[in-house]
Amino acid sequence: MTPSSAFLLGVRALLPMLLGVAPFGVIYGVVALQSGIPPLAAFLMSSLVFAGSAQFLLAQLIGVGAPALLMVGAVGLINLRHALYSASVAPVLHALPRRWKLLLAYLLTDEAYAAAIPHLLAEPRSPQAHWILFGSGFALWFGWQLATLAGVLIGAQLPADLGLDFALPLTFIAIVVPLIDSRARLVAALFSGIVAVLLVALPYKTGLFVAALAGLAAGAFMQRRGNR
Amino acid sequence: MSQTALILLWIACGALTFAIRYSFIALEGHYQPPSWFIRWLPFVPIAALTALVTPELLLVAGQVDIGTGNPRFWAGLLAIAVAARWKNTLLTIASGFVAFWLLQQLA
Numbered sequence A: 001m002t003p004s005s006a007f008l009l010g011v012r013a014l015l016p017m018l019l020g021v022a023p024f025g026v027i028y029g030v031v032a033l034q035s036g037i038p039p040l041a042a043f044l045m046s047s048l049v050f051a052g053s054a055q056f057l058l059a060q061l062i063g064v065g066a067p068a069l070l071m072v073g074a075v076g077l078i079n080l081r082h083a084l085y086s087a088s089v090a091p092v093l094h095a096l097p098r099r100w101k102l103l104l105a106y107l108l109t110d111e112a113y114a115a116a117i118p119h120l121l122a123e124p125r126s127p128q129a130h131w132i133l134f135g136s137g138f139a140l141w142f143g144w145q146l147a148t149l150a151g152v153l154i155g156a157q158l159p160a161d162l163g164l165d166f167a168l169p170l171t172f173i174a175i176v177v178p179l180i181d182s183r184a185r186l187v188a189a190l191f192s193g194i195v196a197v198l199l200v201a202l203p204y205k206t207g208l209f210v211a212a213l214a215g216l217a218a219g220a221f222m223q224r225r226g227n228r
Numbered sequence B: 001m002s003q004t005a006l007i008l009l010w011i012a013c014g015a016l017t018f019a020i021r022y023s024f025i026a027l028e029g030h031y032q033p034p035s036w037f038i039r040w041l042p043f044v045p046i047a048a049l050t051a052l053v054t055p056e057l058l059l060v061a062g063q064v065d066i067g068t069g070n071p072r073f074w075a076g077l078l079a080i081a082v083a084a085r086w087k088n089t090l091l092t093i094a095s096g097f098v099a100f101w102l103l104q105q106l107a
Helices: A003-034 A039-048 A052-064 A068-078 A082-093 A098-106 A110-122 A129-157 A164-179 A183-198 A203-227 B003-026 B035-040 B043-058 B071-086 B089-106
Strands: none
Touching (some): A003 A039, A003 A052, A003 A164, A039 A129, A052 A068, A052 A164, A068 B003, A082 A098, A082 A110, A082 A129, A098 B003, A164 B043, A164 B089, A183 B043
């Protein structure tokens, strides 16, 4: 396999996912502006943070006026899963120069990982395997930049009071509900939701953080009990 | 927040995200995440995002309101049902939005 054929293999593996990602990117651009983020900052978030669900989360937290430290913590929490992808691709990348590792780590998203990993597992010893991951990562990056730019441009034409900020909770519902496929996960969601409502009056939105930890602990506890 | 402050915040969030993505790559495959981390991880998006959504749906001006004066609650409930039944992101957002808009017109 040549570098260019490996790159194209990665791009082709990712392209179908852009059908799902592009509307998501447009919605992000629109709701970021509705949350009060200026257009340039909204667009730059797509390259500086470059993580779909974290970007929606940040837009929501800006909208409710959360403190900066809580926002950074929330983004870290929601992106923790990328550590698993990092561990998964690390053996394939270990012999590469550092600049390649830095580039591929920046591009390591849910979609790029999902598109590239079957090919990486099939050819772990290919000297060109990293080009596959680069192809998937770059295709997703480029598509995400275009989609969010389109969303920002469309959003700038819309009046601010359409109630479009409601798209944020709806997006989170669309992400979370399909993940709830066991009793432990349902318990995690219920605990988190109830605690968040009970603690909503806490200063600096700290109730959100406590609620997320309560849900996490409740879910993990239920799962342990279920395994015994 | 000013635009400059926002961009500095994005850089902080981006640096942390990058550090997470780079973590095990930097360790060159010598280490794997601990098993408790892998067990807890699936609960993170569920707990974090539900904590954000629930007050948005249930509270009006800081008080729990699940009456006819709170279209977000009923539209959110419909979106949860649609998401559970069809597991389709765009369908969930669209149905919740149409319901929200219709309920606002009725109110």
